[in-house]
Amino acid sequence: LSSASGCSNFNVYNNSSSLTGDNGIFVCGGQDNIIALNVIKNNWNAGCMAADASNTRFRDMDLSDNNRAATNAVGQTGHAEGSIVIKGSSLRADADFICEILDTQIYNTGLGSNTDKVGVFLSSSLDAINDRSSALINIDDVGFKSQDYGIKAECDLDEIRLTLGDLRFIDTVEKNVTATNG
Numbered sequence: 001l002s003s004a005s006g007c008s009n010f011n012v013y014n015n016s017s018s019l020t021g022d023n024g025i026f027v028c029g030g031q032d033n034i035i036a037l038n039v040i041k042n043n044w045n046a047g048c049m050a051a052d053a054s055n056t057r058f059r060d061m062d063l064s065d066n067n068r069a070a071t072n073a074v075g076q077t078g079h080a081e082g083s084i085v086i087k088g089s090s091l092r093a094d095a096d097f098i099c100e101i102l103d104t105q106i107y108n109t110g111l112g113s114n115t116d117k118v119g120v121f122l123s124s125s126l127d128a129i130n131d132r133s134s135a136l137i138n139i140d141d142v143g144f145k146s147q148d149y150g151i152k153a154e155c156d157l158d159e160i161r162l163t164l165g166d167l168r169f170i171d172t173v174e175k176n177v178t179a180t181n182g
Contacts, residue, residue, distance in 0.1 A: 021073020140165030157182025
């Protein structure tokens with residue numbers, strides 16, 4: 001998996017992704033992709049996953065009841081740790097940022113193959129990017145309801161820049177935001 005491969009400049013607008021046997025929407029590599037105005041619910045694994053993506057925008061979406069199963073449809077252990085998952089070890093050289101999550105509501109994330117209910121999960125694999133100037137994740141105007149953790153960062157926040165804007169947390173069981181390092 002590499003940021004150098006994958007689709008670039010695609011837009012996914014006004015769709016519904018429900019009851020898939022894996023991730024509702026999966027952005028694999030690529031650059032300048034926008035996923036907006038979608039309803040994503042009841043998927044077995046993550047509602048949205050971005051792996052090795054550059055300049056990816058998730059915006060104006062409703063995500064509910066995702067990450068519902070410990071496996072995917074072919075019986076393999078699910079690889080999602082939250083309703084939105086950002087992971088990967090590469091970023092395009094001309095990227096300005098990794099991902100933005102804007103104007104989105106995340107409700108009732110399941111456990112999946114994880115031990116916690118997590119709204120947005122930032123993987124430790126992001127630590128390998130090694131370009132702090134472009135290793136930026138922006139989360140703004142996002143509402144979280146019924147999660148153990150609204151945002152869980154397993155990446156080192158001394159290596160990855162995380163900016164948080166206007167966030168709303170309702171019925172967070174453990175902690176609104178938790179970070180392993182940084």
